[in-house]
Every structure is written in structure tokens, then in C-alpha cells.
Amino acid sequence: xxxxxxxxxxxxxxxxxxxxxxxxxxxxxxxxxxxxxxxxxxxxxxxxxxxxxxxxxxxxxxxxxxxxxxxxxxxxxxxxxxxxxxxxxxxxxxxxxxxxxxxxxxxxxxxxxxxxxxxxxxxxxxxxxxxxxxxxxxxxxxxxxxxxxxxxxxxxxxxxxxxxxxxxxxxxxxxxxxxxxxxxxxxxxxxxxxxxxxxxxxxxxxxxxxxxxxxxxxxxxxxxxxxxxxxxxxxxxxxxxxxxxxxxxxxxxxxxxxxxxxxxxxxxxxxxxxxxxxxxxxxxxxxxxxxxxxxxxxxxxxxxxxxxxxxxxxxxxxxxxxxxxxx
Amino acid sequence: xxxxxxxxxxxxxxxxxxxxxxxxxxxxxxxxxxxxxxxxxxxxxxxxxxxxxxxxxxxxxxxxxxxxxxxxxxxxxxxxxxxxxxxxxxxxxxxxxxxxxxxxxxxxxxxxxxxxxxxxxxxxxxxxxxxxxxxxxxxxxxxxxxxxxxxxxxxxxxxxxxxxxxxxxxxxxxxxxxxxxxxxxxxxxxxxxxxxxxxxxxxxxxxxxxxxxxxxxxxxxxxxxxxxxxxxxxxxxxxxxxxxxxxxxxxxxxxxxxxxxxxxxxxxxxxxxxxxxxxxxxxxxxxxxxxxxxxxxxxxxxxxxxxxxxxxxxxxxxxxxxxxxxx
Numbered sequence: 225x226x227x228x229x230x231x232x233x234x235x236x237x238x239x240x241x242x243x244x245x246x247x248x249x250x251x252x253x254x255x256x257x258x259x260x261x262x263x264x265x266x267x268x269x270x271x272x273x274x275x276x277x278x279x280x281x282x283x284x285x286x287x288x289x290x291x292x293x294x295x296x297x298x299x300x301x302x303x304x305x306x307x308x309x310x311x312x313x314x315x316x317x318x319x320x321x322x323x324x325x326x327x328x329x330x331x332x333x334x335x336x337x338x339x340x341x342x343x344x345x346x347x348x349x350x351x352x353x354x355x356x357x358x359x360x361x362x363x364x365x366x367x368x369x370x371x372x373x374x375x376x377x378x379x380x381x382x383x384x385x386x387x388x389x390x391x392x393x394x395x396x397x398x399x400x401x402x403x404x405x406x407x408x409x410x411x412x413x414x415x416x417x418x419x420x421x422x423x424x425x426x427x428x429x430x431x432x433x434x435x436x437x438x439x440x441x442x443x444x445x446x447x448x449x450x451x452x453x454x455x456x457x458x459x460x461x462x463x464x465x466x467x468x469x470x471x472x473x474x475x476x477x478x479x480x481x482x483x484x485x486x487x488x489x490x491x492x493x494x495x496x497x498x499x500x501x502x503x504x505x506x507x508x509x510x511x512x513x514x515x516x517x518x519x520x521x522x523x524x525x526x527x528x529x530x531x532x533x534x535x536x537x538x539x540x541x542x543x544x545x546x547x548x549x550x551x
Numbered sequence: 552x553x554x555x556x557x558x559x560x561x562x563x564x565x566x567x568x569x570x571x572x573x574x575x576x577x578x579x580x581x582x583x584x585x586x587x588x589x590x591x592x593x594x595x596x597x598x599x600x601x602x603x604x605x606x607x608x609x610x611x612x613x614x615x616x617x618x619x620x621x622x623x624x625x626x627x628x629x630x631x632x633x634x635x636x637x638x639x640x641x642x643x644x645x646x647x648x649x650x651x652x653x654x655x656x657x658x659x660x661x662x663x664x665x666x667x668x669x670x671x672x673x674x675x676x677x678x679x680x681x682x683x684x685x686x687x688x689x690x691x692x693x694x695x696x697x698x699x700x701x702x703x704x705x706x707x708x709x710x711x712x713x714x715x716x717x718x719x720x721x722x723x724x725x726x727x728x729x730x731x732x733x734x735x736x737x738x739x740x741x742x743x744x745x746x747x748x749x750x751x752x753x754x755x756x757x758x759x760x761x762x763x764x765x766x767x768x769x770x771x772x773x774x775x776x777x778x779x780x781x782x783x784x785x786x787x788x789x790x791x792x793x794x795x796x797x798x799x800x801x802x803x804x805x806x807x808x809x810x811x812x813x814x815x816x817x818x819x820x821x822x823x824x825x826x827x828x829x830x831x832x833x834x835x836x837x838x839x840x841x842x843x844x845x846x847x848x849x850x851x852x853x854x855x856x857x858x859x860x861x862x863x864x865x866x867x868x869x870x871x872x873x874x875x876x877x878x
Contacts, residue, residue: 443807463807463811474804478773478801480790481603484790485819487819488819489818490817491817492809492813492816
């Protein structure tokens with residue numbers, strides 16, 4: 225008999241998630257029925273969206289999230305023992321499933337690390353690939369701004385923009401992140417959003433204005449970026465992490481007059497929208513990695529029991545690249 | 552020799568336009584050269600966009616605006632005496648022109664009033680037609696919200712939405728306007744944005760959420776409407792009159808999280824974008840009027856010398872339907 229460990233959403237987040245909001249509990253799993261299989265988490269993902277979705281989650285349920293898992297027992301011929309899968313099982317170590325809609329078989333990664341299945345070759349990677357290319361439609365020579373630039377998605381978006389021949393400005397919250405973006409990933413400029421002269425620095429870094437903005441943060445920083453945009457600019461709204469931990473809805477300078485004046489298009493998205501093209505995104509990102517055009521970084525936390533801390537650290541901007549938990 | 556009267560932009564608007572910001576002056580016009588013609592304003596337009604564009608206008612220039620004019624003298628075979636035209640000549644009574652890019656010949660209105668050339672059969676009418684249909688792409692049975700609903704554009708948009716089989720909620724600032732929208736124009740609901748219970752009333756009026764939002768106002772009202780939107784909702788941003796007379800940029804609840812959560816699309820526009828389809832809009836709007844499907848109202852001010860007052864009244868929401876000045 226297998227005992228799973230899992231995190232239960234025990235108390236609504238108020239502001240920053242606190243110790244005790246998620247409860248680590250044990251669950252004895254039953255014997256497998258025909259068609260079912262048991263898998264064991266290998267890498268679990270912590271992502272900003274988890275904080276964003278929390279207000280609509282029911283208390284008492286397993287907290288949401290994806291994982292790379294390996295099949296350890298099976299009564300399902302499609303999922304034999306030893307197979308690696310990516311499952312939306314939530315924060316849990318062991319899972320019994322027979323539901324194809326909550327998982328897919330990990331594609332062939334050649335020799336790339338398995339953890340990329342929740343990173344650059346998984347949901348965050350496809351978020352960058354589809355969310356940026358489909359909504360921003362970047363053209364060579366255009367200027368692209370990315371906020372949350374040192375995160376899993378932002379760092380990936382900026383590199384796609386470079387691949388597409390754009391000038392890329394990354395915005396994040398520490399100069400260490402900025403150094404990584406410029407020196408290692410090839411971003412053209414970095415601006416620390418905590419800089420008192422943020423607005424002036426953005427103006428200096430974007431002498432021809434901004435054509436595409438990939439928005440991970442919302443709030444006043446986004447209003448400032450949008451005020452710099454050119455005619456027919458495109459804004460892809462991926463998230464608004466600046467407000468996720470606010471207890472009151474945040475206010476910022478309204479953006480409508482910029483939308484009208486420059487005839488901007490702004491669109492929010494959830495990556496599920498491109499489920500039917502999932503493989504395309506993974507394949508392209510894998511190819512870019514193999515060609516040396518796309519780099520990634522992971523901030524790995526060891527131990528399932530440290531997952532809550534990894535989540536909070538990520539929300540505070542402690543990670544460079546993708547935050548993952550290794551079991 | 553003809554003497555024109557014109558309004559010169561003499562002092563930058565600070566908050567609400569004040570007496571003296573525009574100066575009414577006389578200008579002696581020269582003799583016509585070959586290719587030129589002289590026209591005399593019959594109806595002049597006052598529109599919200601004039602306030603929005605003012606910060607980028609040069610002091611000393613004629614204030615911007617469109618007019619229906621009649622040709623009174625001509626050395627241009629395309630524009631004979633007696634012809635009616637619509638010209639972007641600014642606030643002036645007499646104009647010499649030879650520039651086709653700033654005018655077009657008034658289309659055949661059958662027996663409809665000439666003033667409609669700056670209204671429902673002119674720029675505001677095409678703003679409603681293209682700005683709503685092209686960007687919102689409304690479908691039968693959907694719920695449409697319009698702010699600035701009693702203005703020239705808003706009242707028109709709501710009626711197009713009814714023609715397209717939608718449920719329409721109009722938002723404006725007086726119950727008198729609301730009565731006109733519901734009783735005369737066939738809007739399904741009206742909500743006064745000054746109502747303390749605005750949010751609750753909007754919820755009651757939109758039990759199935761909001762699919763399309765035509766935004767004339769920006770600010771907090773827009774944030775509330777956007778928070779009610781359904782998956783894949785569309786927001787057409789036409790203006791943000793709530794902030795035009797602010798001396799500090801307005802702040803409002805940020806909308807990014809609604810854009811992401813419901814995967815909304817939001818686009819600002821300037822109607823010039825559809826210049827090449829101008830005639831299509833006029834023809835369709837004319838047909839709807841003739842079929843009795845599209846009604847219009849005009850708030851007419853008599854006298855060129857009262858134009859500034861008409862402008863300020865319009866900005867304060869004093870008009871129902873299109874504000875025009877008759878010379």
C-alpha cells in the first residue's frame with residue numbers, strides 16, 4: 225500500500241501565503257483498478273499562476289500544480305511502468321490516475337533534463353512561445369519589453385524576441401538578474417523596476433518606442449511601459465504578479481488613453497488555449513535549445529517538504545529562471 | 552474680400568477648458584488661386600476627441616474640428632459653387648482649400664438633414680459602426696455594455712448592438728438620458744454611473760456577464776465593467792472622457808487580472824483607420840435610419856460665437872446625442 229503526501233489548501237491566502245495556509249498531509253492510496261496507474265512525482269512546479277488562481281480554489285482540496293512523474297505501477301497499457309508523464313495532479317507525491325485529460329506522456333527530450341517538462345519544455349515554455357508569438361506577432365527590428373524578465377516565462381520570451389530579430393528590454397527586480405539577462409541570455413537592456421529613475425531609464429532604452437510588451441506584472445510599471453508604445457503596438461498579458469498578494473485590488477494609472485492614442489491591442493491569455501498545438505511549442509523550444517539559441521536556468525529546491533517555501537521564495541522574486549522542486 | 556472668423560488655441564487647457572483658452576479672431580482671406588475654392592461652414596462639430604488631442608496641439612493654431620460646409624466661390628472644377636462638403640478645417644467660418652486630403656464631398660443624404668454629415672452619417676457614425684463591429688465582433692444573444700451611452704457614438708453603438716440581436720446596457724450620467732436610451736432607442740437597461748449601487752446594478756443587469764464592452768469613458772467605471780466580462784470578451788476602447796479634464800493622470804483598479812483570467816481582448820482605435828471604407832459606414836447607417844432601425848438626436852447650439860460654450864457643455868455631459876453648432 226502506498227502513502228502519498230500532499231498539500232491541502234487549508235486556509236485562504238491573505239496577502240503573502242503563510243505557513244499553515246497549505247497543510248502537508250498523508251493519504252493512503254487504494255489498490256489500482258483496471259485502467260488506472262500509479263505515478264510518483266519526480267519534479268514539481270511552483271508557478272505564479274498558483275497564487276493568482278488561489279482565490280477561486282475550494283478549501284480542503286489538493287493545491288494545484290503540474291509535475292513530471294514516473295509510472296511505478298500500472299493497470300493501463302498506455303502508461304506502462306517506467307514511463308515519464310507530465311500531470312496536472314496538484315502538489316502530491318503519488319497519484320493514481322486514469323484520466324488522460326489531466327496528463328500527457330513526456331515527449332522525447334533526447335538528453336535534456338527531465339525537469340524541463342515543467343519548465344522550458346512544458347507549460348512555461350509554451351506560455352512564452354504561444355503567448356508571445358501569437359499575441360505580439362513580433363517583427364524583425366521591433367522593440368520588445370518583457371517584465372518579470374528573469375522568471376521562467378519572461379526569460380524565455382526575451383530570447384524568442386532576440387531569435388526573431390527584435391531589440392529586447394528586460395525588466396526585473398535585482399541587478400543580479402539583470403546581469404544574467406544581458407550577459408548570458410543576450411537581452412539588449414535591463415532595467416530594475418525598483419530604480420527611482422525607472423521611467424527615464426525606460427525612455428533611454430527605447431528611443432524608438434515600444435512595439436511589443438509581454439506583461440507579467442501589471443500595476444504601475446505596466447502603465448509606464450504602455451505609455452511608451454508605438455502605433456499599433458501589441459500587449460500580451462500573461463499575468464499581473466505585482467498584485468497577486470495585495471489584499472485590496474491595486475490601482476494604477478489608467479491605460480485607456482494610450483490604447484486609443486496609439487491604437488494598441490492588448491490581450492490576456494491562458495496557455496491552455498493552445499492545447500491542440502502543445503507539441504509544436506515543445507518541439508520548437510527543444511530545437512532552439514539544441515541549436516544553442518535558447519538558454520534556461522532553474523532554481524531547484526530539494527525535498528517535497530520544502531515546496532511551500534519554494535513557492536513563497538518564487539513569489540518574492542528569489543528565483544532566476546524556473547523554480548522547481550525535486551522530490 | 553471675405554473675412555473668416557476662427558478660434559485660435561491660445562492657452563493650454565488646464566482641467567476644464569476655460570474662457571480665453573480659445574480666442575475668437577478674424578482673418579481676412581486672400582483671393583482664390585487656380586484650383587482653390589472657398590467654403591462657408593453650415594454645421595460645426597464639437598466632439599470629446601478635441602479635448603483629448605488638445606495637449607498635443609500647438610498654441611496659435613486654429614482649433615481642430617470637422618464641419619459641413621457649402622462651396623461659395625470656386626476655381627476648382629471638382630468643387631463647384633453650391634456643393635456641400637465635409638471638411639476637417641477646424642473651428643472656422645470660412646475656409647479656402649485645395650487639399651483633397653482634408654475634405655470629402657457630402658454623400659447623397661436623400662432628405663436627411665445636412666447636420667448628420669458631422670454626426671450619425673459622418674465621423675461619429677463611422678466611429679460607432681467600425682469601432683464597434685470590427686473590434687467587438689458582436690454575436691446574436693451576447694451582452695453588450697456601452698459607456699457614454701447618450702453621446703453621439705454611444706447611442707449609436709447601442710442601437711447597432713440591438714440590430715445585431717444583442718442585449719444592451721447603456722451607462723450614462725443622468726436618468727433623463729437613461730429614459731431616452733430605453734424608451735426611445737430600445738436599450739434593454741440603463742445604469743446611472745453616479746449611482747452608489749452602480750456595481751450591484753450592473754451585476755443585476757448582466758446576469759450572464761458581459762461579452763462586449765464599448766468604452767468611451769475609462770476610469771473606475773471601465774474597470775468595473777471589465778471585471779464582469781466573460782471568457783474571450785472584447786473591449787473596444789474609443790475614448791476615456793472621464794480623464795480628459797484631469798490635471799493629474801487618473802488611477803483606477805488595474806484590469807490585467809481580468810484580461811488574463813477571462814482571456815479578454817482589448818483594442819483602442821481612431822476611426823481614420825477605416826478611411827478607405829468610409830462610404831460603406833455612411834451607406835449602412837443611412838439605410839438603418841431609413842428603415843427606422845437607427846435613431847439619432849442632436850443638441851444644436853446656434854451661433855459660431857457660442858461654439859466654445861457648446862464644447863464645454865458637451866464635455867460636462869449636457870448633450871443628448873450629437874452636439875453640433877449651427878452657423
